[in-house]
Amino acid sequence: MITPILLLGAGRMGGAILDGWAKANAFAAADILIVDPMPSEAAKRAEAAGARLNPPAAALAEAKTVLLAVKPQKWLEAAGQHGAHLAPDAVIVSIAAGVQAETISHELGGRAVARVMPNTAAAINRGTTSLYAADADARARARALFEPLGAVVELPEETLIHAGTAVAGSGPAYLYAFVETLEAAGVSIGLSPEQAKTLARSTVIGAAALMESTGEEPSELRRQVTSPAGTTEAALNVLLGERGLPPLMREAVAAAQRRSRELGG
Numbered sequence: 001m002i003t004p005i006l007l008l009g010a011g012r013m014g015g016a017i018l019d020g021w022a023k024a025n026a027f028a029a030a031d032i033l034i035v036d037p038m039p040s041e042a043a044k045r046a047e048a049a050g051a052r053l054n055p056p057a058a059a060l061a062e063a064k065t066v067l068l069a070v071k072p073q074k075w076l077e078a079a080g081q082h083g084a085h086l087a088p089d090a091v092i093v094s095i096a097a098g099v100q101a102e103t104i105s106h107e108l109g110g111r112a113v114a115r116v117m118p119n120t121a122a123a124i125n126r127g128t129t130s131l132y133a134a135d136a137d138a139r140a141r142a143r144a145l146f147e148p149l150g151a152v153v154e155l156p157e158e159t160l161i162h163a164g165t166a167v168a169g170s171g172p173a174y175l176y177a178f179v180e181t182l183e184a185a186g187v188s189i190g191l192s193p194e195q196a197k198t199l200a201r202s203t204v205i206g207a208a209a210l211m212e213s214t215g216e217e218p219s220e221l222r223r224q225v226t227s228p229a230g231t232t233e234a235a236l237n238v239l240l241g242e243r244g245l246p247p248l249m250r251e252a253v254a255a256a257q258r259r260s261r262e263l264g265g
């Protein structure tokens with residue numbers, strides 16, 4: 001039994017998860033307990049739908065699965081505050097970046113722990129989540145919590161969470177940066193900001209939708225729109241050249257992975 005679920009911390013990410021669950025009809029609202037001293041709009045929406053927001057401490061013992069979604073620097077405080085109220089067999093799923101499963105388990109009475117790294121597109125059921133758990137039951141529960149919110153990728157080793165963070169956790173920001181730079185480049189060659197905005201955004205969204213609906217490899221889709229000696233090829237010679245995206249992207253994800261390790265201690 002995975003429910004009732006206790007969400008500890010319902011800020012930006014916890015709120016996105018609540019919204020995504022509601023959209024997907026994933027769990028009965030009455031099976032969701034939320035603890036957050038400063039409830040977000042998403043937490044209030046969940047409460048209006050029937051979730052229990054900041055219930056009496058005794059109610060926390062009802063939770064079969066606990067989703068730890070406070071900032072990494074607050075997790076110890078949250079564990080200290082609420083840990084004693086949890087049921088002995090409650091399973092923990094943590095989204096706290098950089099905090100190791102063993103550390104959380106140690107602090108929470110040896111309970112089984114899964115670690116996940118989601119992203120905020122969870123709010124519209126298009127999230128992407130990396131998942132690691134040594135314990136099979138914790139892994140299954142984390143999967144059940146995050147599958148309604150989008151894609152879930154299981155990782156065989158905890159250290160790969162840093163790589164998952166570098167590709168998917170931080171990934172949405174890379175795409176936004178790409179769109180920003182494509183718009184700015186459009187303006188630099190004569191388009192108005194308004195024109196560049198529509199052309200760049202609509203192109204990126206359309207191309208992503210095409211990749212999804214055809215199921216084709218991106219390299220194949222790229223070939224399909226690249227005629228020999230044409231305009232696309234001229235641009236790709238720059239983008240995929242020696243100083244282009246491949247080395248840049250490797251450098252970028254390596255920097256994110258390194259920073260994730262540093263933050264995790």
Ligand SMILES: NC(=O)c1ccc[n+]([C@@H]2O[C@H](COP(=O)([O-])OP(=O)(O)OC[C@H]3O[C@@H](n4cnc5c(N)ncnc54)[C@H](OP(=O)(O)O)[C@@H]3O)[C@@H](O)[C@H]2O)c1
Pocket residue numbers: 008009010011012013014015035036037038039040069070071072074077078079081095096097117118119120169
């Ligand atoms: N945002 C993202 O895109 C993203 C993506 C992947 C993973 N994450 C991870 O998700 C976690 C949360 O990040 P966030 O951006 O959602 O942070 P956030 O917006 O600050 O949300 C955390 C929430 O937890 C509350 N809280 C603090 N102490 C608490 C306690 N003792 N008991 C219960 N609730 C408590 C906070 O309240 P106060 O404001 O009063 O402190 C806040 O509302 C982090 O570990 C982060 O690494 C975030």
